[in-house]
Amino acid sequence: MPALHPRMTIKKVWIEEGCISCNLCQDLVPEVFLVKDGEVCVIRPDATSAFAARDAEIRQAAQDCPVEVIKLQD
Numbered sequence: 071m072p073a074l075h076p077r078m079t080i081k082k083v084w085i086e087e088g089c090i091s092c093n094l095c096q097d098l099v100p101e102v103f104l105v106k107d108g109e110v111c112v113i114r115p116d117a118t119s120a121f122a123a124r125d126a127e128i129r130q131a132a133q134d135c136p137v138e139v140i141k142l143q144d
């Protein structure tokens with residue numbers, strides 16, 4: 071049987087230029103994404119501590135971001 075490859079854990083999350091402040095990512099993972107009124111999304115300074123527990127939701131946010139500016143490094 072071939073060995074299973076467990077999914078990598080997220081090491082880094084960042085936002086590229088072009089965020090339209092839609093709040094989707096913050097709604098999904100408020101521990102990681104911060105979208106202040108009228109400002110582009112930023113990654114919270116203490117976000118790293120939530121990467122493991124919120125892995126699926128972070129990946130979901132990256133997938134669902136309407137302008138695809140959420141980037142992950144495994």
Ligand code: SF4
Nearest residue numbers: 089090092093095135
């Ligand atoms: S989902 Fe994308 S466009 Fe929406 S606030 Fe987050 S980074 Fe910005």
